[in-house]
Amino acid sequence: MTVKMQELCTTSIVKLAGEKGALTPLIIDAELTGGLGLMNPTILKDNDDWITNVRNVSYTLHHCDPPNPEGCEQDGRFQTPWGPLNYVRPDADPYLRTDNYIGYLNQGKGIEGYHKIDTSRFPKMPEWDFVGHEDGRLMKWDGQLWFAGVRRHAPDGKGRMQMSNINLTPTGAFELERHIIEVEDTNSYCEKNWMPILDMPYHFVKWLNPLEIVKVDLLKNKATQVKLGEGLPFDNLDLRGGSQVVSYKDYRIAITHEVDGWVAEKGDREGHYNHRMVIWDKEWNIVSVSKPWKFMHGKIEFCCGLAIEDDTLHITFGYQDNSAYLFRVPFEFMNNLPQEEAYERSN
Amino acid sequence: MKEVIKPTYAELEQQLKELQTELDSRPEIKFHPVTHFNNLRTYIDNPTPQNMFNLGIEYESIGQTASAIGYYHQCAERAVDNKLLSYEALLRMALCYEKQGGRKAHERIALNHAISLIPNRPEGYYLLSSLYERQGSEDNHERWFDSYTIACMGESNDYNKATKIPELQPLQTDVNYYGIHACTFQKAVALWWIGRGDDARVVFEELNTRNDFPSNIRELITNNIKMLETNAGREPE
Numbered sequence: 001m002t003v004k005m006q007e008l009c010t011t012s013i014v015k016l017a018g019e020k021g022a023l024t025p026l027i028i029d030a031e032l033t034g035g036l037g038l039m040n041p042t043i044l045k046d047n048d049d050w051i052t053n054v055r056n057v058s059y060t061l062h063h064c065d066p067p068n069p070e071g072c073e074q075d076g077r078f079q080t081p082w083g084p085l086n087y088v089r090p091d092a093d094p095y096l097r098t099d100n101y102i103g104y105l106n107q108g109k110g111i112e113g114y115h116k117i118d119t120s121r122f123p124k125m126p127e128w129d130f131v132g133h134e135d136g137r138l139m140k141w142d143g144q145l146w147f148a149g150v151r152r153h154a155p156d157g158k159g160r161m162q163m164s165n166i167n168l169t170p171t172g173a174f175e176l177e178r179h180i181i182e183v184e185d186t187n188s189y190c191e192k193n194w195m196p197i198l199d200m201p202y203h204f205v206k207w208l209n210p211l212e213i214v215k216v217d218l219l220k221n222k223a224t225q226v227k228l229g230e231g232l233p234f235d236n237l238d239l240r241g242g243s244q245v246v247s248y249k250d251y252r253i254a255i256t257h258e259v260d261g262w263v264a265e266k267g268d269r270e271g272h273y274n275h276r277m278v279i280w281d282k283e284w285n286i287v288s289v290s291k292p293w294k295f296m297h298g299k300i301e302f303c304c305g306l307a308i309e310d311d312t313l314h315i316t317f318g319y320q321d322n323s324a325y326l327f328r329v330p331f332e333f334m335n336n337l338p339q340e341e342a343y344e345r346s347n
Numbered sequence: 348m349k350e351v352i353k354p355t356y357a358e359l360e361q362q363l364k365e366l367q368t369e370l371d372s373r374p375e376i377k378f379h380p381v382t383h384f385n386n387l388r389t390y391i392d393n394p395t396p397q398n399m400f401n402l403g404i405e406y407e408s409i410g411q412t413a414s415a416i417g418y419y420h421q422c423a424e425r426a427v428d429n430k431l432l433s434y435e436a437l438l439r440m441a442l443c444y445e446k447q448g449g450r451k452a453h454e455r456i457a458l459n460h461a462i463s464l465i466p467n468r469p470e471g472y473y474l475l476s477s478l479y480e481r482q483g484s485e486d487n488h489e490r491w492f493d494s495y496t497i498a499c500m501g502e503s504n505d506y507n508k509a510t511k512i513p514e515l516q517p518l519q520t521d522v523n524y525y526g527i528h529a530c531t532f533q534k535a536v537a538l539w540w541i542g543r544g545d546d547a548r549v550v551f552e553e554l555n556t557r558n559d560f561p562s563n564i565r566e567l568i569t570n571n572i573k574m575l576e577t578n579a580g581r582e583p584e
Contacts, residue, residue: 088444
C-alpha cells in the first residue's frame with residue numbers, strides 16, 4: 001500500500017495557537033521514575049483544585065519521525081531491528097508496565113504534591129504484555145474521586161475498563177476500590193478509551209460513531225447501553241475516545257483520536273494519530289467535528305484529559321509516549337479550527 | 348505616597364521560612380519544583396533539528412531520559428543535511444539508554460547507527476567498545492572480543508591514530524570521550540580479557556608514558572599496570 005506522507009495531517013495546534021495558547025510540561029521527578037516515559041496525562045477541575053494524573057511507563061518509545069520528502073516511503077533512517085516503532089523495555093523484562101502519579105496543578109500549571117497511586121490493597125493480578133492501569137481519566141462522581149482506564153488481562157490480553165476510587169491525601173494516593181467493568185458482549189476483546197461524562201455520574205461515551213453511551217452499575221461491575229445514536233453525517237470518521245466529555249454552556253465537548261496505521265515495506269507496523277474536537281448539544285445531537293489536527297507535530301500523541309475554566313480549555317496530552325504536557329487555549333480558538341462539512345442524510 | 352507592594356519581601360521571606368520548616372518536619376511531604384524549559388517554545392515555533400536537540404539536552408539535564416531520547420531521535424531523523432548533528436544525537440540516545448540501565452540492545456543499535464553515519468570519528472567506537480566491556484564483565488564473556496575489535500577500529504581510523512593530533516570538528520556536548528587515546532585504553536583493557544596479557548602490558552606501558560589524560564584515567568592506567576604486574580607469569584597447576 002502506498003501512503004503519501006505529504007497527505008498526512010500537518011497542523012500543529014500548539015504552534016497555530018501561538019501566544020493565545022500556553023504549553024507546560026508535566027514532569028514527575030526522574031528520581032521516582034528513573035527518567036522513563038511520562039505520557040497520557042489527565043486533568044480534572046475539582047472546585048478550586050486542579051487534579052492531574054501522569055502515566056509513567058517502563059519503556060521508552062523508539063519511533064522514527066523522518067521528514068518524508070515527496071516520493072519517500074522509507075519510515076526513518078534509524079530504525080530498530082523490530083521496525084520503526086519499538087517499545088524499548090528493559091532487556092530482562094518483556095512486559096510494558098504502567099504506574100500512575102497523581103497530584104495537583106499549581107498556579108504555574110505544573111504538577112506538584114504528587115504521589116504514585118498505591119495499589120497495594122489489591123492482590124497482584126496475572127500479567128500479560130501490558131501491565132497496569134492505562135490511560136486513566138479522572139472524574140468526581142457523588143463526591144468521590146474516580147480514575148477510569150483500561151487494564152489488560154492474562155492470558156490473552158483481554159481489555160476491560162477499570163474504575164478505581166482514589167483517596168488523594170497530602171501524604172499519599174491510595175486506590176480504595178477497584179471495579180473491573182464487564183460489558184454486555186462478553187466476547188468483546190478489548191474495551192478501552194471510554195470517555196467519562198463528567199456531568200452524568202457513571203456514564204461513559206463508549207463509541208462515538210455511532211454514538212453509544214453506557215451506564216456502569218458498580219454493584220454488578222457491569223456496563224449497560226443506555227443510548228445508541230445514529231451514525232455521524234460525515235464520511236469515513238473512525239473516531240475513538242480521548243478526553244472526558246465536559247459540559248460547557250449548552251454543549252458537551254470532548255477531544256477524540258483516530259489512528260492511521262500501515263505496514264512498512266519490511267513488514268513492520270507503523271502509524272500515526274490525529275485528534276479532533278467534537279461538540280454535542282445537551283441532547284447529544286452533533287454540533288461540530290473539527291478537521292483532524294496534531295498537537296506538536298508528533299506522529300503518536302494522545303489526549304485523555306480536558307477541563308474548562310471560564311472560556312479556557314485545559315487539554316492534557318502525551319507526546320510520542322515519552323512526554324506529558326498541559327495545553328491551555330481559549331475555546332474560541334479551538335472552535336474556529338476548520339470543521340468537517342456534514343452531508344444531508346438521504347433518508 | 349510610596350506604594351507598598353503586598354506581600355512585602357520580608358513577608359514572603361517569612362512565609363518561605365515557615366514552609367521550609369514544615370517541609371523539614373514532615374519528610375513524607377515532598378516538594379517538586381516546576382521545571383522551566385527554555386527551548387520548548389522555540390521548538391514548537393521552529394522545529395528544526397537543532398531546536399529538537401536543544402530540547403533533548405534540557406530534558407536530559409533533569410534526568411528525563413525518555414523524553415530526551417524522543418527529541419534526540421527526531422533530531423537525528425530530521426538532520427538530513429547535518430550528519431554531525433545526527434551523529435551526536437544518536438550518541439546522546441545511547442548515553443540516555445545507558446543511564447536508564449538494562450537496555451544494552453538499544454544502546455548498541457544507536458551506536459551502530461552513529462558509527463555507520465560517520466565511520467571516521469572515534470566517539471562511537473569508544474562508547475561501543477565500552478558497552479561491550481560492560482557486557483563482557485557481566486556474564487557475556489564473548490563480548491570482550493567485540494570490545495577489543497571495536498576499540499581497534501576506533502583506534503585505527505584516520506582521525507584517531509595515537510601518533511596524530513586529531514582535527515575533529517568538536518561536538519556540542521560532552522559524550523564521555525576524553526581524547527585520542529580513549530580507544531587505545533579500551534584496547535588495552537580488552538586485550539587482557541581475551542588472553543593477551545603481554546600485549547596488554549605493552550599497550551598500558553605505552554599509554555603510561557603520555558600525560559594527556561584526565562586524572563581519573565591516569566589512575567585507571569596505573570591501577571591496571573599494577574594489576575597486570577601482580578598477575579604476570581604462569582603458575583603451576
